Amino acid sequence: MSYFFQIVVSGIVVGSIYALAALGLVLVYKSSRVANFAHGQLIAAGAFIAYALTVWAKIPVFFSFIISMGATFFLAMSVEKIFLRRLIGEPIISVIMVTIGLASILDGLIYLTPFGSENFSFPAFLPHTPLSYGGVSISWTQLVGVIVTMVLIGGFSWFFKKSTVGISMRAVSDDQFAAMSVGISVQTVFGLAWATAGLSAAAAGCIIGNITGLNFDTLHAFGVVVFPVVILGGLDSILGAVVAGIIMGLIQQFASGYLDGNWGLNGTGEVMPYVILLIILLFKPHGLFGIHEIERV
């Protein structure tokens, strides 16, 4: 039975981290209807900045993470200002293409640094001995990852529902011209959406980097790995990202735990989330919590 519960715990842990990594995609989509293909690069950048501050600048790791989130906040905001602001009002596909180009530019810039082709790991700052109860264990890194995810997701949910800026962002997402007509600065909203996406990406990068080590290929791949999570949850739903993340994490862990290695099956942990995604999308094409928009013409 402990095996079952271990898989549940692992699934929730992995799912939470997926949700955090997916959050940035949701934030950008929620305000601008753009799928950001450079999200993985922001995840990697956040992790590398935190590492550089911790190891090279000798700043305590906790503060490094906070500063890294701040730095990535401004990095993403600058990226939006330089590359994307002039595309406001242009077809969405143009903006998406720019994010693909942006991914290449960020790749190139990271390859100019040692992080592009070397491996690193954060110095250990949490207890090595995991928390164990009844045969189920969770590492401190994972636990901190889950807590940070929940805090950030809770914070962003509140921000979008209750704060004036959050409501402005939702209004821009709904209709840019209508939002402008009531005095909302679309430019500021887009910048803020990218900035908050950068912040959440840095948090995800720091957590993933602590788990896997700092390898650029591994880190930026998470920008793509979490796409199914965002699609399943509904592209513009923060709650959807959380629920879909945890569903994906659980499916992955259960498939790996119960299917792999039996009946000649292998690698189902990678495939099953996509199979379930396809099945769910057959019945709910907008994802679990996505908004089904009806346009009157």
Add this chain to the structure above:
Amino acid sequence: MEIRNRAFQITAMLIMVALAFTCQVHAKEYKLGLSLAITGPTSDAGNPYAKGVEDYFNFANETKILGKDTIHCSIRDDQYKTSVTKRNFEEFLDDGIVLYLNYSTGSTLGLKKDFEEEEIAVIPASFHAGNLVDSNYIFLPIASYSEQVVSLAEYIAVHNKGDKAKVAMFIHPSAFGRGPVEDAEKSIAAGLNIEIVEVVEHGKDLDSTAMLKRLMSKGVQYVICHTVQSPVAAMIKDASRLGIVAESFGQEGKITFMGAHYTGGNDLIALAGKAAENFYWTTSYNITSEKNDGTEKQLALAKMYNRDDKAANSHNYANGIMVAQVATEVIRRVKEKGLKINRENLYKELNAMNGANAYTPYTTVGPVTYSATDRAGVDMLQIYSVKDGVFRKVGQPITSEFMKKIK
């Protein structure tokens, strides 16, 4: 008188120019090409590899290993994309290369037919045994991945306490990863006393707990990894957290983790930290944490060309040096015989690199031996294990017995 002086001066000048020109004509430049991932996936291996190749060729030119002749090796980044590798290779051919150095398994398999058509000898950084199938022109620098994995399996069979050892394989989901599985299974069929309980093709796993607990429940004692460092690091971190990593080889009730060339080295320690402790790894290269003449030369070369410590101590830097050494040596031998340096003669000379003509680069644990029927270079493998944060030698170099049986 003045006219005669001027005529003499002009004649002397013409003679000097002619002499200089003649010298230039005699000093030849041999063109080689290397296409690899300096950026992009696997660039953590490709980057130091490129540095090793570049530094050794510079060293060979500066120390006049080929006399006045020099080697010009064009090194181009292909970002691990076979289409780019192909384009680079074609441009190298247009430049008139006489030997080609390739990198990945995918591109080596993809361009195999091109190498045959062009009749050009190729030394890749991929040690995939499948590279040699239906190929006459590919020369693996060291023992194939299959040989590495089977050697590790043989080591398990010999050193396991108790009955037949239960082994799982943890592999990359690609031709590169899957290659050695079949040879391991053939070796078992030929009498190798281990049982492969499961073959796990990994993904981008953030938590390997379920997989590790499943392996434990199946009684797995050893995991042989054949992939790159990052997924191995993530897995052994989880194993360390679960307290299931064997502290000594084959410790009962625990799992001993092992891996082939690209799973180990300093990069694994950089990624996994303390969790890398007691990881067993095999390669044909000397490593700088076990000092000898070869590693001293490797470090001196890195110092000469201002490489940082990370590159200098990388086994992939050693890998690059070794490939460049083989290329230089084969050119030197052809030249020594007074033959023209061209694709055909270099190919013949590589095939003759055996017996008394075997060549021992300073970065490997054994000699390079090629022949018309054996195009895997260094057959010897050294097993290393992480102790106190560095890889240490375990015993003497070995060769696989079962690979000879199943060939």
